[in-house]
Amino acid sequence: MARAIETVGVVGLGTMGAGIAEVFARAGLGVIGVEVDAEALERGRGHVHRSTDRAVSRGKLAEAERDEILGRVTFTGSLDDLSDADLVIEAIPEVMDYKRALFTDLDRICRPDTVLATNTSSLSVTAIAATTSRPGQVIGMHFFNPAPVMRLVEVVHTVVTEDGLADEVGALARRLGKTPVTVGDRAGFVVNRLLLGYLNHAATLLERGVASRDDIDNAMKLGAGLPMGPFSLLDLIGLDTSYEVCEVLFQESRDRVHAPAPILRELVTAGLLGRKSGRGFHDHKHAAGQARSAAEPAGRPGVVTVCVLGEGAGELSAKLSSAGAKAGEPHDSDVVIALSRTPVVEHAVRLPHPERLVGLHLAGGDVAEVVSTALTSPDVARAVQDLIRVVGLIPVSCADRAGFVVDALLYPYLNDAVRMYDSGYASMDDIDTAMRLGCGYPAGPFETLDAIGLPAVRDGLRALYAEYREPSFAPAPLLDRLVTARVTSIRGR
Ligand SMILES: NC(=O)c1ccc[n+]([C@@H]2O[C@H](COP(=O)([O-])OP(=O)(O)OC[C@H]3O[C@@H](n4cnc5c(N)ncnc54)[C@H](O)[C@@H]3O)[C@@H](O)[C@H]2O)c1
Structure with missing residues (x-):
């Protein structure tokens, strides 16, 4: 029988724990927040108060509601206060030794039927469970940052989690207004x-x-x-x-x-x-002018003679002509554009002026990957970037490698999702939901796969594998089989 979960302990009130405490209290549960010392406890209390105050000032919460929410949370420095909690979730730092020590204490202090949950992002829930005398009642409940806003919760069961507990915790997540996906205990979850x-x-x-x-x-x-x-x-x-x-x-x-x-x-x-x-790949202290804006003003390109080759050449040629470029032939043009989703150097070497050839791949509706081969003249590449801006596209410069940038990054991710599903780890719906809600992606990987088309992704992966020889870029056997069987939708199969 499903246990009643009305009082919840939250251990660690940092970035995640304070948000998780707020989420439980907003759903009407009683919350006992535990921190290591008085200073950390005040910091944790401050997080919860500021977050709910912000919601009031943005008109998302009435003052009376805020007071009710805060009234449901008690703050303490002692784990002993969790002796009567129905569920305890920990959100202390991601260090296995800390988690093990904490779960040993919780196992001793909490009632025998209390569920012990961890918000770990990457540690083994099984290894944490094994430190207790109740491994069947230990589960992962992985919230996303910021917890009050992000709807996804990955519910992580282990091989020893008792039957039905993942469903109970999933139902609890729904009661909190979240969307649970239930997965097994593998590094990184979905x-x-x-x-x-x-x-x-x-x-x-x-x-x-x-x-x-x-x-x-x-x-x-x-x-x-x-x-x-x-x-x-x-x-x-x-x-x-x-x-x-x-x-x-x-x-x-x-x-x-x-x-x-x-x-x-x-x-x-x-x-x-x-x-x-303040700084990583980007400089966040001096942000203005650091990252090159995608929408650089289009300079007036010098009038050039352009020849466009490949599928869709007529349409692009017409656009370039209306932007002031003259149409030419491959042998007498200043610039030769090869529309292609695969490397273009083999086209270049067949031309009398290989330095004049640039590859072009339209990615999405707005971006054109402008591909320079080892032979492309930098002046020609710049001229094409200018032309591309004039026709209203955003140029992305890249080297002549399989997949260029977008496909090289997107296809292996889709392939990983297919392998994840095919291994029985999670359903397609759960993986799609997890990526949409956990990352804010407009579509999940299987939706994206169907939208691009299975053969294009399979062939793109083959090309990536042939180029980089990275074993995981080889098309997942399931993807290969579906394409061979002419199945057009992985979700509809
Ligand atoms: N930050 C994220 O984006 C994010 C997202 C999802 C999951 N997580 C996971 O959540 C957990 C917490 O991460 P965080 O970013 O909130 O960390 P954090 O450092 O912001 O907060 C951890 C808090 O735990 C307290 N603490 C440490 N030991 C304690 C103990 N024994 N008892 C009680 N309190 C203790 C600390 O004082 C601190 O306030 C980690 O397992 C992390 O992997 C983090």
Whole structure:
């Protein structure tokens, strides 16, 4: 029978714990917030008060409601006050030794039927559970930052979690107004595993010189439609946290794509941790003018003769002509644009003037990846960027590598999601929901996969694998089989 959960303990009232305490109190539960010492307790109380005050000043909460919410929270420095809690969730720092010590204490102090939950992002819930005499009643309840705002909760069950507990905790999450997804105990769960793999890969592309920081950020934000570019997001998460999560993922997967990119280590060692330290990939103290704006004014390009080749050439040619460029032939044009989603150097070497060839790939509705080969003249690349701006697109400069920027970052992420689903770890709906709600993505990976088309993603992955020889870029067997069987929708199969 489902237990009644009315009184909840929250241990650690830092960034996450204070928000989690507020979420429970807003849903009408009694909350006992515990901190290490009086100073930390006051800080925690301050977080909860400021957050609810902000909600009042924004008109999202009436003063009387705020007072009721605060009236449901008691603050204490003693774990002994949790002896009668129905559920205790911890949000203390991400250090296994601290968590183990705490769970040993909680196991001793709390009633035998109390559920013990952890908000850990990356540590093994199973290892935490094993420190108690009630491993069946230990579960992960992974909230996202800021807890009062983010709707996703990953409910993490282990091989020893008692039957039905994940459903009970899922129901509790719904009572809090959250959307739970239930997953097993693997490093990074759904969101961090898929997200950090992608972010680390972006750092690797930067290190390989495929494109600049701003070009990669612009490509993923404006070309792939994500809420922010990978380097802005790494800075927001914190490079130290990102490094640690990649490290934990690598320890479990032994997959090179999770091994933290060396640039992360260098920046962390240098104390450049992202927004919290004022500088990471971006300089947040002197933000104005640092990141190159995507919408640079379009300069008037010198009149050039342009030849456009490839699928969609007619349409682009017409646009360029209306922007003042003259149409020419491959042998007599100042610029040859090869519309292509694959590397273009082989086209260049067939031309009398290979230095005049630039590849172009339209990503999303707004971005054009402007691809320079080893032979492209920098003047030609600049001329094409100017032309691209004049026709209202945002140019992203990149090297002539498989997938350029957008596909090179997007397709392996989609592939990871397919592998995750195919391993039985989580359902497609749960993975889609997790990425939409946990990362603010406009669509989940399976929705994106269906929208792009399975054959295009499979072929793109084959090309990425052939180029980088990265084992995890090889198309997931399920994706390969679906394309072979001419199945057009992975979600509808
Ligand atoms: N920050 C995030 O974005 C985020 C998101 C999801 C999950 N998490 C996870 O939540 C947990 C907490 O992270 P955070 O960012 O809130 O950390 P934090 O450092 O902001 O807060 C931790 C708090 O725990 C207190 N604390 C330490 N030891 C304690 C103990 N033994 N008893 C009681 N209180 C103790 C500290 O005084 C501090 O106030 C970690 O496991 C982290 O991985 C963090």
